[in-house]
Amino acid sequence: xxxxxxxxxxxxxxxxxxxxxxxxxxxxxxxxxxxxxxxxxxxxxxxxxxxxxxxxxxxxxxxxxxxxxxxxxxxxxxxxxxxxxxxxxxxxxxxxxxxxxxxxxxxxxxxxxxxxxxxxxxxxxxxxxxxxxxxxxxxxxxxxxxxxxxxxxxxxxxxxxxxxxxxxxxxxxxxxxxxxxxxxxxxxxxxxxxxxxxxxxxxxxxxxxxxxxxxxxxxxxxxxxxxxxxxxxxxxxxxxxxxxxxxxxxxxxxxxxxxxxxxxxxxxxxxxxxxxxxxxxxxxx
Ligand SMILES: [Fe+2]
Ligand SMILES: [Fe+2]
Numbered sequence: 403x404x405x406x407x408x409x410x411x412x413x414x415x416x417x418x419x420x421x422x423x424x425x426x427x428x429x430x431x432x433x434x435x436x437x438x439x440x441x442x443x444x445x446x447x448x449x450x451x452x453x454x455x456x457x458x459x460x461x462x463x464x465x466x467x468x469x470x471x472x473x474x475x476x477x478x479x480x481x482x483x484x485x486x487x488x489x490x491x492x493x494x495x496x497x498x499x500x501x502x503x504x505x506x507x508x509x510x511x512x513x514x515x516x517x518x519x520x521x522x523x524x525x526x527x528x529x530x531x532x533x534x535x536x537x538x539x540x541x542x543x544x545x546x547x548x549x550x551x552x553x554x555x556x557x558x559x560x561x562x563x564x565x566x567x568x569x570x571x572x573x574x575x576x577x578x579x580x581x582x583x584x585x586x587x588x589x590x591x592x593x594x595x596x597x598x599x600x601x602x603x604x605x606x607x608x609x610x611x612x613x614x615x616x617x618x619x620x621x622x623x624x625x626x627x628x629x630x631x632x633x634x635x636x637x638x639x640x641x642x643x644x645x646x647x648x649x650x651x652x653x654x655x656x657x658x659x660x661x662x663x664x665x666x667x668x669x670x671x672x673x674x675x676x677x678x679x680x681x682x683x684x685x686x687x
Pocket of ligand 2: 473588
């Protein structure tokens with residue numbers, strides 16, 4: 403079994419300091435195999451925001467696998483936006499835009515989906531899709547394969563028209579042969595997860611798409627700050643959403659997915675905090 407602490411959308415420049423401090427404490431409570439941060443480290447890609455973000459990441463458990471988000475690309479400086487969109491990200495957060503984590507039970511691949519030509523949307527390029535196919539081609543069976551992007555492949559139940567990865571259905575079709583078991587993303591500041599086949603009609607393989615809420619930003623979208631504590635084994639994935647209760651992070655919803663004949667099936671969902679669950683399931687206006 404492996405464990406991933408999945409945080410997203412820190413948004414330095416708009417963080418809630420007590421929440422950020424609480425997150426450091428909570429992430430050190432249990433040892434994880436890997437910390438994944440799925441983008442939007444800053445609010446406006448400013449140097450001061452990047453400095454604060456990188457200092458913060460240094461306090462969090464390692465190893466870490468990080469990908470950029472749309473907020474990590476400068477918005478107003480047109481030259482920077484179009485000619486050097488991820489220079490600051492590479493300088494401060496990570497120079498690696500194709501991060502990988504491998505051990506004998508887990509392969510995690512991260513790719514950038516943020517683009518200069520759109521303010522909030524994102525997509526995967528043909529080169530990235532080819533890279534992912536190549537990296538997964540000779541992975542022995544029994545190793546869990548996880549893909550990390552900033553933009554999610556599926557929309558949340560609370561907001562079915564939300565901004566997901568452009569061309570998600572086509573990209574997933576092209577990733578079919580990769581055999582990914584789990585997709586991790588953020589971006590919408592909402593915590594939700596499901597089998598992609600419930601959302602994308604052409605999806606043939608059962609893949610779990612898991613999104614984390616915003617871990618530390620004040621730009622909450624009707625949900626508390628939260629992150630995901632995920633345990634993975636070939637036949638069982640558990641997603642525990644750990645949400646901020648005003649004083650600390652605590653378990654608010656735990657969901658177990660079992661793989662039955664190759665298909666992920668939601669077997670139990672334990673609402674530890676009824677109010678948090680209601681908040682997550684109420685449609686947004
Ligand atoms: Fe965000
Ligand atoms: Fe985003």
